[in-house]
Amino acid sequence: MSTNLRDEIERVLVAWDAHEISVGAPPVVDFDCRPSLDGAEAIGRVEAYQELARLRQGADDLLASRVDCHLAYLGALLGERLPLREYVRRTQGCDVMGWSxxxxxxxxxxxxxxxxxxxxxxxxxxxxxxxxxxxxxxxxxxxxxxxxxxxxxxxxxxxxxxxxxxxxxxxxxxxxxxxxxxxxxxxxxxxxxxxxxxxxxxxxxxxxxxxxxxxxxxxxxxxxxxxxxxxxxxxxxxxxxxxxxxxxxxxxxxxxxxxxxxxxxxxxxxxxxxxxxxxxxxxxxxxxxxxxxxxxxxxxxxxxxxxxxxxxxxxxxxxxxxxxxxxxxxxxxxxxxxxxxxxxxxxxxxxxxxxxxxxxxxxxxxxxxxxxxxx
Structure with a gap:
């Protein structure tokens, strides 16, 4: 695991969060567990999507799965409409099987x-x-x-x-x-x-x-x-x-x-x-x-x-x-x-x-x- 890559992913998320807050949209960051709460200059949704897609290429499975959550949500914000089961699987990480x-x-x-x-x-x-x-x-x-x-x-x-x-x-x-x-x-x-x-x-x-x-x-x-x-x-x-x-x-x-x-x-x-x-x-x-x-x-x-x-x-x-x-x-x-x-x-x-x-x-x-x- 590369902590540098993890830190880069976090930097993009914080920057994307700054953009969402600036336009009155729901924030991206719900809770920040980093010891050093460095901010980042706001970046828009398209730039965040492209940056996360680039970072995903070098990620291990743990980091890649988390990046996939953000890419799926960003895609939805940009107009994608994935079927519910695929969308929830890519964001929440679980199947939408429902209950009898x-x-x-x-x-x-x-x-x-x-x-x-x-x-x-x-x-x-x-x-x-x-x-x-x-x-x-x-x-x-x-x-x-x-x-x-x-x-x-x-x-x-x-x-x-x-x-x-x-x-x-x-x-x-x-x-x-x-x-x-x-x-x-x-x-x-x-x-x-x-x-x-x-x-x-x-x-x-x-x-x-x-x-x-x-x-x-x-x-x-x-x-x-x-x-x-x-x-x-x-x-x-x-x-x-x-x-x-x-x-x-x-x-x-x-x-x-x-x-x-x-x-x-x-x-x-x-x-x-x-x-x-x-x-x-x-x-x-x-x-x-x-x-x-x-x-x-x-x-x-x-x-x-x-x-x-x-x-x-x-x-x-x-x-x-x-x-x-x-x-x-x-x-x-x-x-x-x-x-x-x-x-x-x-x-x-x-x-x-x-x-x-x-x-x-x-x-x-x-x-x-x-x-x-x-x-």
Whole structure:
């Protein structure tokens, strides 16, 4: 492995990121794990594409696979429209096989049972009823609730992963017209958590869930990568992007963390089971809208599966996954990732689980590398 080549790839990514930010587009760099955060003069998409294609010629398999993620995404930004399965394979590094109707229904039965255990009926008001059954937090209460929950779970996550990395967290609130309710980015041991108050309603249970997902999931995990990069010349690209092939790991484990560290927390686990099912339904719709299924039929599927989704929610879901070049790739990481890690938790194989969780906080593993650890 040539660290000079790795550094050149990172230089191009940072320069391309500067261009995207300058034109108000989504950034390329989600988290920067390099010890020295050198900037670069902005370069446009075509130049970035050509530079990465040139660098790929001398890359080993590890670097080449990461460069391929960026080339596929850049191609989409420049107008290419690869078939969904090829596009996700080249960006997220996994197959778009989907799940059988029977499997999705089974996970739905689990979600409904979890709701029933909390006294929540399944129907058009399920989501609202669930949140109403919990303690709603005001905007002013949210940051303290997140930090308190993170403090509670941090020793458990550190024990499960073996990480000793430090992290610094800044919490901000936003009000933007976007699909996300919360988002974390950063560099080194410094992370910024943004809460989109236009979409999100926060309860005490959600505070525990988001603390595990964003703070002890993404923030601590990326800080752990950064700490390793300080002490070791790692072979992988140290600039992380959500359209790249480590995202199935990052989003999958972040969603499933309660099953590993709080399996007795009935309300928290119920949220995971519900969200797992909803992600599988989103996956069904992701495939359908890209396979030419009509909007009418997609709406019918969504309404049958999730009676509490309104038309605007379903419409935004379809547009994100069918049209947006970033979300057409990135949004697949959520159902693929959560299903993989929920299944891992259900094995109760302590040895394998410990191996996966420890490795997951040392390197941004690809789906193939995750699967290889199952033996």
């Amino acid at each position: 109707e029977e499997y999705v229904t089974w996970r739905g039965d689990q979600a409904r049972a979890a709701m029933a255990d909390l006294g929540i009926a399944w129907g058009s008001t399920t989501r609202g009823d669930l949140l109403d059954s919990e303690h709603n937090l005001t905007v002013d209460e949210i940051p303290a609730a997140l930090r308190t929950a993170a403090d509670e779970f941090e020793p458990l996550v550190r024990k499960a992963t073996g990480t000793t990395a430090d992290y610094n967290l800044t919490i901000e609130t936003d009000d933007v017209d976007a699909y996300w309710s919360y988002w974390l980015d950063g560099a080194g041991k410094d992370a910024r958590l943004r809460l989109n108050m236009r979409n999100a309603r926060f309860t005490d249970v959600q505070a525990r869930q988001f603390a595990l997902h964003e703070i002890l999931g993404h923030a601590l995990q990326c800080a752990s990568y950064s700490a390793r990069c300080v002490n070791e010349d790692v072979p992988w690209v140290r600039v992380l992007s959500v359209h790249a092939d480590h995202q199935v790991l990052l989003e999958g484990l972040a969603q499933a963390w309660p099953l590993f560290v709080a399996p007795e927390d009935k309300a928290l686990v119920a949220h995971v089971k519900l969200d797992h099912y909803l992600q599988l339904v989103r996956g069904e719709l992701h495939i359908a809208i890209n396979d030419g299924v009509s909007v009418t039929d997609c709406l019918a599927l969504a309404r049958a599966r999730v009676p509490f989704w309104g038309d605007e929610v379903i419409g935004r879901l379809l547009a994100d996954r069918g049209v947006d070049p970033l979300l057409r790739s990135y949004q697949w990481a959520y159902p693929a990732g959560v299903d993989w890690f929920v299944t891992l938790a259900e094995t109760n194989d302590t040895e394998v689980i410990t191996d996966v969780l420890t490795a997951a906080y040392r390197s941004p593993l690809t789906p193939g590398e995750l699967s290889a650890r199952l033996g």
